[in-house]
Amino acid sequence: MKAYRVETTVGEDKSLRLEQVPFRAGDAVEVIVLAAPERRMTESPYPLRGTPIRYDDPMEPVAE
Numbered sequence: 001m002k003a004y005r006v007e008t009t010v011g012e013d014k015s016l017r018l019e020q021v022p023f024r025a026g027d028a029v030e031v032i033v034l035a036a037p038e039r040r041m042t043e044s045p046y047p048l049r050g051t052p053i054r055y056d057d058p059m060e061p062v063a064e
Contacts, residue, residue: 007036
């Protein structure tokens, strides 16, 4: 089975329109409509950006 994925928005009249699908005229297709997941952005994807870095003893070995 070939799959074709497209993202679109529902129109004011609550309808969807698909154009230029990669199937031949007369092909039987199955249509499944899924709501897109909400994309929530966390506070910051880089929580340590801008924080100062302090080296107490930069020549000390990392592990003993």
